[in-house]
Amino acid sequence: MKALEITDLTKIYKNGVQALDSISFDVREGDFFALLGPNGAGKSTTIGIISSLVTKTSGSVKIFEHDLDKELDAAKRCIGLVPQEFNFNIFETAQQVVVQQAGYYGVPRKIALERSEYYLNKLGILEKKDARVQTLSGGMKRRLMIVRALLHEPRLLILDEPTAGVDIDLRRTLWEFLGELNQKGITIILTTHYLEEAESMCRNIAIIDHGRIIENTSKKILLQKLNSEIFIFYLQKPIKATPILNGFTVNLEDETTLSVEVHKNQQLNDLFNQLTAHNIVVHSMRNKTNRLEELFVKLTSKGSI
């Protein structure tokens, strides 16, 4: 079953700005799906329309086969949204915020309280349940928004930049938690600027730019489109000059760091053989940037892949 089916979705704001230009894409049930794009590409507008916070100009949106135009109530019950911006009543306590949200979905208060204790504990903010939202740190507020989105047990969880402004430790905790949710069968759609995370977590990816979907495929196929990768080599001993390696573009970053572009049809074995021939001993290596990021930059800057 399709968790999300978007067909010819267009949004033109009152000021004439066209945020979406007839986009179409599907998300399968159980998928971990990334919607990527530069700022202003139309990601938040798309998410806003799916969650009925933004009115579409034309096109159709179906959530688990419930058309937003015909079965809005049923469609809304399937969705949990974690928005990009904090949107709490800051004078209420953490638990009040999440229990109320569940109440709007018809979850009885007793059950909502039990679930809130579970999820607040799961995300490490249970001790803050009676604290006013305005006293919570940015990371705590981010976690609270995730708890709020889960209390009515949605089948589709949408996260708009969920790790923005969150430190590395917490970011990893959140990704692990989202991975667990996905394992339990919850479909997850996210937008993120941390493409490294999208690369490690998501199975399918759509890239949106200037209101149009420019890629929509599996991560594996998408990454196959990369013609080359840049590797950074850390050397055991310093070298003075850039070595000439047959077929590879090499750059000496500093005396102990080399960057080498390796094309898809080239082999790292060949590269290592040449380095050995130059008496260069490699201590360690890494990708210069994550592969998805390289591809993303190339796609959205209209460069060749």
Added chain:
Amino acid sequence: MNMNMNMNKCMSIWIGFYTLLRKEVTRFLRIWSQTLLPPAISVTLYFIIFGHVLGSRVGLMDGYPYLEYIVPGLVMMSIITSAYANVSSSFFSLKFQRSIDEITLSPLPTYAVLLAFVTAGVIRGLLVGSIVTVLALFFTRLNVVHPLFMLLIVVLSAMLFSLAGFLNGLFAKKFDDISIVPTFVLTPLTYLGGVFYSVNLLPDFWHKMSLLNPVLYMVSSFRFSILGVSDINVYVSTLFIIIAVATLFFVNLRLLERGYGIRT
């Protein structure tokens, strides 16, 4: 099967409505020093100055001592301003903090959302009205002639001004917008709505002008329910209030369904 589904749906809507109502009532009780105390203080001052100090010089109004005459108007003034302020400020705050999205996202029907805000406004109006009435008893005696009619008028008036406050909240784009209407519209209408005098004392032209003031109908009906005297026909005023409530309810509902002021 269908009956069970309908029951579940009704229960779900009821829980949503009750959750929102509880949130709204908790809000104004939490900030009681801003919501319940000020009308109690200002009306007590009215009782002292207009009733006690000046009232004895005014003499009888429609056959009643002046303080006794103005009490119903002052109670009604407190009810409608509290109901209005509760809904307009609370709804606009939700918009301002974007926490209105919590409601917009949910499957709670628009009529349930509107009813929850209006009910909270009515509850605050009734609570403030009760406080002011108890305070009035320190200054004068009150014999309610038509208690059921009094309750009807109080609830309808509080509903009407809660709905007006909701409309204000929907249209407001900044905090100034929710203070403009109470300052420049609501207060003058209240003061000119027969709270402190009988409109029958006014020259013909101003008497006719006063009949355009909706507050007059509420004050007069409320005074009728307590004292048994009214400036205007109570059936007409009750009908006027009911029509106004129904009209504002459907206007608000339509705007809310269209997402006016809350969806882009």
